[in-house]
Amino acid sequence: MSEDEKLLKEAKKFPWEDRLTHKNWKVRNDANIDLAAVCDSISDPKDPRLREFGPFFKKLVADSNAPVQEKALDALIAFLKAADADAGRYGKEVCDAIVAKCLTGRPKTVEKAQAAFMLWVELEAVDAFLDAMEKAIKNKVSKAVVPAIDVMFQALSEFGTKIVTPKRLLKMLPELFDHQDQNVRASSKGLTLELCRWIGKEPVKSILFEKMRDTMKKELEAELANATETAKPTRKIRSEQDKEPEVETASEVVGTGPAEGTVDDTPLEIDEYELVDPVEILTSLDKSGFWEGVKAAKWSERKGAVAELTKLASTKRIAPGDFSEVCRTLKKVVTQLFSGNFLF
Known part of the structure; x- marks a missing residue:
C-alpha cells in the first residue's frame, strides 16, 4: 500500500470537518467524493446529517485546488438535491462563496456552479441567489460576469417571474x-x-x-x-x-x-x-428651494418652483410621505391662478 493510500485510509477515520479541511488536497478531494455519495444516499430531507453538512459548503466551494473545488461542487449539488427549503439558511454564504471563487474557474467548474445556483432557486433561496448575482455582475473579470447573466437567464426561463x-x-x-x-x-x-x-x-x-x-x-x-x-x-x-x-x-x-x-x-x-423603486421626492423639494420659490413675490420664481415639483413628481413611483403641506400649497397656487394673481 502506497503512502497516499495509507493516508487516505487513515483519514477516513477522521470527523467530516477534519477530512474536508485537511492540509493534503488528496484527503480533501476524497472527503468531498464521500460526502457527495452520502448525500446521494439520503432520501429524507429532514435527515439530521444534512444539518451537519450544510455549514461546510461555504469553505468547500472556495477551495484553492481546482480539482477539489469541482468535487466540492459535486457534493454541494448532491446536498441540495437531498435537502429541502430549510437548506436556504446556508444560501447566502454559499452563493457568495461560489461567486467569489468559482465563476472564473474551469468550464466544468463554472457549469457545476450554475447547476448549484439553479438548485438554490429550486429550494426557494431566490433572494440569496439574486443578491449573489448583484455582486457577480460587478466582477472586474468579464468572463465571470457572463456566466452570472446566463444563469439568471436560465433561472428566469425555467422558473418564470x-x-x-x-x-x-x-x-x-x-x-x-x-x-x-x-x-x-x-x-x-x-x-x-x-x-x-x-x-x-x-x-x-x-x-x-x-x-x-x-x-x-x-x-x-x-x-x-x-x-x-x-x-x-x-x-x-x-x-x-x-x-x-x-x-x-x-x-x-x-x-x-x-x-x-x-x-x-x-x-x-x-x-x-x-x-x-419608489423615489423619495420630499427631501429633493426641500433642497431645490421649492418652498421659498413657491411663495416668492416674482411670478417667474413661483412658476419655476411649480415646474420643479412637476419634474420631481413625474417619476413612475413616488415613495410614501406626508404630502399634506404640498397639497395645501398647490391649492393656494390654483386659487391664485384662477384669481389672476399667478400669471404665466
Missing part, C-alpha cells in the same frame, strides 16, 4: 448594457429578451430605456422587434414538486379535469408600477 423577481433583474441590466465587454452586452440582450417574453416589451422598454445610452437603445430596439411575449415555466420549485404525486392521484380519481391544488403555471401579469 413568479419565482425569479423581474424587478431585481431590471435593476441590474442598465449597468450591464454599459459594460465594455461585448460578450457581457450580448448576454444582457438575451436576458432582456427573455424578460420581454414574461412581462411584455413595453414595461421593459419603459423602465430600461430611460437609463440607457442612445446607441444601446437603438441596438436593443431592433432586437425587441422580434421578441415574443409568450412564456411558461418548465421547472417547479421543490415544494411544488413534492405535491405532484398527490395531484396525479387526484386526477386519476376525478377524471381528466385539472386536480384541485394543481400549480398554476400561467405567466404572472406584471404591473409596471411594481417593477420600479
Whole structure:
C-alpha cells in the first residue's frame, strides 16, 4: 500500500470537518467524493446529517485546488438535491462563496456552479441567489460576469417571474448594457429578451430605456422587434414538486379535469408600477428651494418652483410621505391662478 493510500485510509477515520479541511488536497478531494455519495444516499430531507453538512459548503466551494473545488461542487449539488427549503439558511454564504471563487474557474467548474445556483432557486433561496448575482455582475473579470447573466437567464426561463423577481433583474441590466465587454452586452440582450417574453416589451422598454445610452437603445430596439411575449415555466420549485404525486392521484380519481391544488403555471401579469423603486421626492423639494420659490413675490420664481415639483413628481413611483403641506400649497397656487394673481 502506497503512502497516499495509507493516508487516505487513515483519514477516513477522521470527523467530516477534519477530512474536508485537511492540509493534503488528496484527503480533501476524497472527503468531498464521500460526502457527495452520502448525500446521494439520503432520501429524507429532514435527515439530521444534512444539518451537519450544510455549514461546510461555504469553505468547500472556495477551495484553492481546482480539482477539489469541482468535487466540492459535486457534493454541494448532491446536498441540495437531498435537502429541502430549510437548506436556504446556508444560501447566502454559499452563493457568495461560489461567486467569489468559482465563476472564473474551469468550464466544468463554472457549469457545476450554475447547476448549484439553479438548485438554490429550486429550494426557494431566490433572494440569496439574486443578491449573489448583484455582486457577480460587478466582477472586474468579464468572463465571470457572463456566466452570472446566463444563469439568471436560465433561472428566469425555467422558473418564470413568479419565482425569479423581474424587478431585481431590471435593476441590474442598465449597468450591464454599459459594460465594455461585448460578450457581457450580448448576454444582457438575451436576458432582456427573455424578460420581454414574461412581462411584455413595453414595461421593459419603459423602465430600461430611460437609463440607457442612445446607441444601446437603438441596438436593443431592433432586437425587441422580434421578441415574443409568450412564456411558461418548465421547472417547479421543490415544494411544488413534492405535491405532484398527490395531484396525479387526484386526477386519476376525478377524471381528466385539472386536480384541485394543481400549480398554476400561467405567466404572472406584471404591473409596471411594481417593477420600479419608489423615489423619495420630499427631501429633493426641500433642497431645490421649492418652498421659498413657491411663495416668492416674482411670478417667474413661483412658476419655476411649480415646474420643479412637476419634474420631481413625474417619476413612475413616488415613495410614501406626508404630502399634506404640498397639497395645501398647490391649492393656494390654483386659487391664485384662477384669481389672476399667478400669471404665466
